[in-house]
Amino acid sequence: MNKHAVRLFTLIMNRLIVVLTLLVLSAWLFSGAGEKAARPVPTLTFEAFEPMLAKRNDTVYVINFWATWCAPCVKELPDFEKLNQKYSKQKFRMILVSLDFNRQKESRLIPFVQQHKLKAEVVHLNAPDANAWIAKVNPDWSGAIPATLIYRGDRKIFREGSYTFNELDAIVKQLFTK
Amino acid sequence: MKHFTMLLTLLALSASLMAQGYKVGDKAADFRLRNVDGRMISMADYPDAKGFIIIFTCNHCPYSVAYEDRKIELHNNFAPMGYPVIAINPNDSIAQPQDSFSKMQIRAKEKGFPFPYVLDADQTVYKEYGATRTPHVFLLQKQGADYIVRYIGAIDNNHEDAAKADKKYVKEAINAIERGENPDPDFTRAIGCTIKVRKS
Known part of the structure; x- marks a missing residue:
């Protein structure tokens, strides 16, 4: 039972890390794209x-x-x-x-x-x-x-x-x- | 290269065809165009005038709008000296609905134009004069029965800020011809809106 709980916890943590990584990555990508769209007009x-x-x-x-x-x-x-x-x-x-x-x-x-x-x-x-x-x-x-x-x-x-x-x-x- | 030369020739030809119209020193033709008050206006209606400030202009063009107060000022300053403003809208109202006769009447009333604002309804007068944009000024001086073109171009050298215009071309040109001199410059270029032609 205890072993099962640990496994479940690890699984959730791993998923969380993947989701967080994706979030950070997409935020970074979007901000980059945003900068590119707003090209300066001298x-x-x-x-x-x-x-x-x-x-x-x-x-x-x-x-x-x-x-x-x-x-x-x-x-x-x-x-x-x-x-x-x-x-x-x-x-x-x-x-x-x-x-x-x-x-x-x-x-x-x-x-x-x-x-x-x-x-x-x-x-x-x-x-x-x-x-x-x-x-x-x-x-x-x-x-x-x-x-x-x-x-x-x-x-x-x-x-x-x-x-x-x-x-x-x-x-x-x-x-x-x- | 041969094709290119042909293309160039064609383009030059079309440019020269477009560049018809009056030059300084030419005789300008009178016209008979309907004013916003319904009357027909001709230069011949002003027997006491010494000349005319003919301004091709319109409702929709931001450059024309930017100069509205300065057109009023020109008329108020120079009509008493014998040089009234006549504003001519050369645009086709189908190509540019904001420049229809009824919209002209509304704008003339809003701004209280002290000068006639007439419509070049069949788009012949602007072609004969050679106006290419709005606003485009032709200063005419009456000599006997003739109207001689003395200056073609802009009102002054700052469309955006009248206070910063340090060359008042039309004013200086009238002052010059009043002194019996030739205006200098007698021709200027300015940014403006193309004339909106009826699509056939």
């Missing part, structure tokens, strides 16, 4: 961001200017995300440049990025003196958004207006062919 001046517009290497860069309040921008975001997924294993880098108002970064932009689980890199541009920098992105840009610059080295394609996934994909494919 706020940059135009001067700090400008080097991203003219990288001299063989990576394809897709730079999309958008804002949470811009309906056509939000509409095309899933296509950009899809493109980012498709080329994630190649020399490819996408940056979604938010032009949301500074006072709405915490109240609108960050919650939007989290809710939509955006995987592409998001930066927030703090550059109110727009006339000073818009032409440096591209001389054809009047300032309306969405606007997208796609480039690889010297080959640059700019559009003020929306893209479809197929249009984006065709441009990226062309840029990858030497």
